[in-house]
């Protein structure tokens with residue numbers, strides 16, 4: 335991400351939103367130890383209350399994490415013209431400041447990758463044609479390990495909610511056709527811009543993740559914030575040795591609203607660069623996203639209209655980042671519009 339001079343930088347960034355600096359960190363983020371016999375109920379409680387928790391003792395080898403971090407930084411430190419060869423993100427590939435294709439911008443550059451097609455094949459023409467073999471292998475090793483952990487987490491969700499069979503969620507992520515993706519985000523420091531405005535630049539604007547579950551790991555630079563039920567934004571203390579798990583929109587629907595997808599955003603840090611890596615576990619495109627039958631009480635009705643993941647994704651990709659994407663799939667919203 336090139337910044338030539340202060341005025342050029344400001345020009346470039348006039349579209350990036352800012353917010354008042356927030357100071358306090360939130361110490362109430364639930365922490366779940368994957369080896370704890372109580373993990374399933376702690377996970378469910380955290381997902382009901384926050385749609386978010388920190389996972390420790392996760393079993394992903396630190397070696398895979400640091401190898402990928404090194405390779406990712408090597409990539410993001412390349413000259414801009416080299417990085418641009420891996421873009422634009424359509425939607426996969428390298429992107430800088432523009433998020434999605436509907437006008438959202440942030441102080442971020444990223445690589446967005448598909449995980450279900452072997453990363454060796456389809457993406458060869460963009461991201462990995464230009465980058466060394468060890469970057470590709472670092473990405474593959476990391477994704478494999480994180481997927482395994484994500485399968486376990488959603489199986490614990492199923493256990494905790496007494497969903498049967500217990501692979502009702504994990505089978506969707508394990509499926510060869512699972513529509514999952516992976517993202518490396520790099521938020522460079524930007525001291526001049528923040529000093530001039532006295533505000534924090536938005537790195538990645540507020541949103542919920544559309545998929546079933548997102549698994550996030552970052553370096554020790556802060557920036558991630560979540561929105562609590564009372565609509566206040568709180569900063570998540572970073573922890574480079576742990577993972578943060580987000581409930582996505584699809585899981586909210588599949589649990590008929592029991593688990594809530596969490597609204598979150600990232601503020602750029604004026605002094606330190608942030609690097610995050612996120613696996614977004616989604617179902618196959620043809621999957622119907624409906625509440626899981628074993629979870630529904632007798633006579634309970636779905637809060638949502640029936641839709642496939644393809645339909646949801648198509649609509650999500652037409653939306654702006656901050657939009658409430660589930661709104662148009664809610665039955666209640668539809669009847670309100672009809673004046674019922």
Ligand SMILES: C=C1C[C@]23C[C@@]1(O)CC[C@H]2[C@@]12CC[C@H](O)[C@@](C)(C(=O)O1)[C@H]2[C@@H]3C(=O)O
Pocket residue numbers: 425433434435436438446515517541542543544545614650651652653654655
């Ligand atoms: C503005 C957009 C970017 C996004 C697609 C969208 O139109 C709305 C959802 C966005 C989001 C948020 C979570 C993930 O980072 C992401 C990959 C996803 O699946 O939905 C992004 C999309 C993107 O960056 O392409």
Ligand SMILES: O=C(O)CCC(=O)C(=O)O
Pocket residue numbers: 517519538543550552558598599600610612
């Ligand atoms: O980069 C981060 O820490 C989070 C970004 C995010 O929420 C996303 O890419 O969907």
Ligand SMILES: [Fe+2]
Pocket residue numbers: 541542543548598
């Ligand atoms: Fe997100």
